[in-house]
Amino acid sequence: MSTSGPSADRVPGPPSSRFGGWAAIVFSLAALVWFGTEASVAAIGGIDADDAVATLAFVTAHPLPWNISGFALIGMALALIPASLAASDALSSADRASAHLGARSLAALGVITAALFFFMGVLRETAGPLAYIAEIDATSGVAAAAALVVVGAHGAAQGAVFAMCIWAVGIGILGLRTRTLPVWLCVLAVIPAVRIVILLLGPLGALPDWTWFIAVAVIPLTLLWPLALGIALLRLRRSGSGRAG
Numbered sequence: 219m220s221t222s223g224p225s226a227d228r229v230p231g232p233p234s235s236r237f238g239g240w241a242a243i244v245f246s247l248a249a250l251v252w253f254g255t256e257a258s259v260a261a262i263g264g265i266d267a268d269d270a271v272a273t274l275a276f277v278t279a280h281p282l283p284w285n286i287s288g289f290a291l292i293g294m295a296l297a298l299i300p301a302s303l304a305a306s307d308a309l310s311s312a313d314r315a316s317a318h319l320g321a322r323s324l325a326a327l328g329v330i331t332a333a334l335f336f337f338m339g340v341l342r343e344t345a346g347p348l349a350y351i352a353e354i355d356a357t358s359g360v361a362a363a364a365a366l367v368v369v370g371a372h373g374a375a376q377g378a379v380f381a382m383c384i385w386a387v388g389i390g391i392l393g394l395r396t397r398t399l400p401v402w403l404c405v406l407a408v409i410p411a412v413r414i415v416i417l418l419l420g421p422l423g424a425l426p427d428w429t430w431f432i433a434v435a436v437i438p439l440t441l442l443w444p445l446a447l448g449i450a451l452l453r454l455r456r457s458g459s460g461r462a463g
Contacts (some may be wrong), residue, residue: 235451237303238304242449245297249441252290259283267371270364270405274352277363281345291339295332301444302385303327304451308399320392327385334378339369379437380417383410386443410440 259265265272277284304323310318342367352359390407393399416433419425 231239231318232236234300234307235454236454238302238307239448239451239454240298240437241299242301242444243358245301246448248293248446249444252287252294253438253441255287255290256282265374268367270360270367274348274359274363274368275347276297276387277347278352281349284342284345286288289340290344291335295336298332298335298418298444301447301451302332305389305399305447309389309396311396311398314456317392317396317398320388324385324392326390327381327388331378331381333387334374334381338374338378341366341374345396347457358407365403379440383414383440386410386440386447387414389447400450400453401411406443406446409436410443412436413440 219287247439256267260267267273302325305328306321309321309324348359348362348366351362387407387410389399390404390411393404395400413433413436416425416436418435420429445458
């Protein structure tokens with residue numbers, strides 16, 4: 219029996235798998251920088267992220283953490299685009315019309331997610347203008363900081379993470395259906411699925427309040443899911459290269 223063919227959970231990937239795999243890994247590494255920086259600001263600075271006055275005072279005195287977060291978010295956005303396209307290419311390798319449509323839809327969702335991360339990154343690069351506004355008028359500075367909290371942390375960032383959860387779960391489901399991605403990767407998509415369930419049922423009062431902590435704890439794990447995706451895509455590409463030889 220020939221052993222040159224791919225195994226059930228490791229099939230030859232498209233040429234984009236290599237670049238997309240590394241891009242997915244870069245995304246997760248940049249995401250760790252972003253999440254770690256944001257968490258350290260809250261812990262070391264001792265401020266409530268929703269407190270516009272405290273946020274303004276901290277950012278004015280210490281703009282570097284916001285600048286680091288901004289660069290990390292922009293890097294995440296730029297890395298997610300090829301990662302999403304490569305994942306969709308892998309899913310499209312299945313000879314099914316539904317798989318092609320689903321893969322294209324997930325690629326579009328990945329680009330939307332990247333746009334939200336990019337927007338959040340741009341907002342985090344406004345530490346200098348924010349300080350200047352506050353210098354001109356303190357009340358306007360607080361109002362600007364409040365707007366950044368709502369539009370940024372509660373708008374772009376939360377929207378990006380939620381969209382990414384749907385993207386990851388979609389890849390997991392389609393990967394299982396088409397058997398184009400490893401089973402272990404698809405099973406790991408349960409992690410972002412937990413946040414989707416909590417965010418949908420929590421506001422309806424169907425879950426206890428303590429599940430909010432689970433939803434927060436799932437965020438860094440969700441941001442690491444593309445790391446697993448990148449490893450899977452690189453393995454698929456190596457499998458294809460080995461087969462070609």
